[in-house]
Structure formats: C-alpha cells, structure tokens
Amino acid sequence: MQCVFCRIVAGQEQSDVLYHDEEITVFRDIRPQAPTHVLIVPNEHVSSVTQLLHTDSSLLAKMFSKAHDIAEDAGIADRGYRLVINTGSDAGQVIDHLHLHLLGGRAMRVDSMALRWKDETT
Numbered sequence: 001m002q003c004v005f006c007r008i009v010a011g012q013e014q015s016d017v018l019y020h021d022e023e024i025t026v027f028r029d030i031r032p033q034a035p036t037h038v039l040i041v042p043n044e045h046v047s048s049v050t051q052l053l054h055t056d057s058s059l060l061a062k063m064f065s066k067a068h069d070i071a072e073d074a075g076i077a078d079r080g081y082r083l084v085i086n087t088g089s090d091a092g093q094v095i096d097h098l099h100l101h102l103l104g105g106r107a108m109r110v111d112s113m114a115l116r117w118k119d120e121t122t
Helices: 004-009 057-073
Strands: 017-020 024-028 036-042 081-084 100-104
Touching (some): 004 024, 036 057, 057 100
Antiparallel strands (some): 017 024, 036 100
C-alpha cells in the first residue's frame, strides 16, 4: 500500500499541487500552520532524510532550492521563512515519507525556537 504522499505524487489523491517534475512534488499542507505552508516531497518513496544522506544529497539540494523558489513566488522570501524536516516519530514525523515543510507569511515570536516535548508540563 502506498503512503498518502506517494498517492499525491501519482495523482491518485486530491491535493493543491503547486509544482511537479520528475524528481519532486510541491503541494499545500492540508493543516497549515502559517499563511504559507507547503510540503516539498521526493516523488520516489523515501522514508526519511537519513535514507538520502549518503546516497543522493543532490535531491535534498533540489528540495531546498525549490523551497526558496516557492517562497519567492509567495512573496515571503525577503521577509523570511522557515524550513523544517522532522525525522522519526520522536521529532514529529507523522507520515513515513520524507517531506520538507516551508512555512512563512507572518512574523514568528522571538521565543518561537523553544521546543516543547510531550512529557513537559509547562
């Protein structure tokens, strides 16, 4: 069974696709955390970034480059944007397919880099 991102890449799952080529697909997150929140995924199923580190770093470079292009198209490149890759369940990776989050379109709080862990009470 294919994961949801593989189905989006194959056109079998509805999504707001912004870009698609032979290597990557870019689409809007269905639960946006910022005015601009898109996902950049490799078309081939890759479980996580660790799978690519020693084999195909050029794909990672292309994902980051396309993220910047999308930020420029969205008009947020000059003000700033955040790129995030969650790797593994403890880091919040919910779908077992590498995906780069591009978030932007509003100013972040100064304390926004503070991490909150599941077992934290405050």
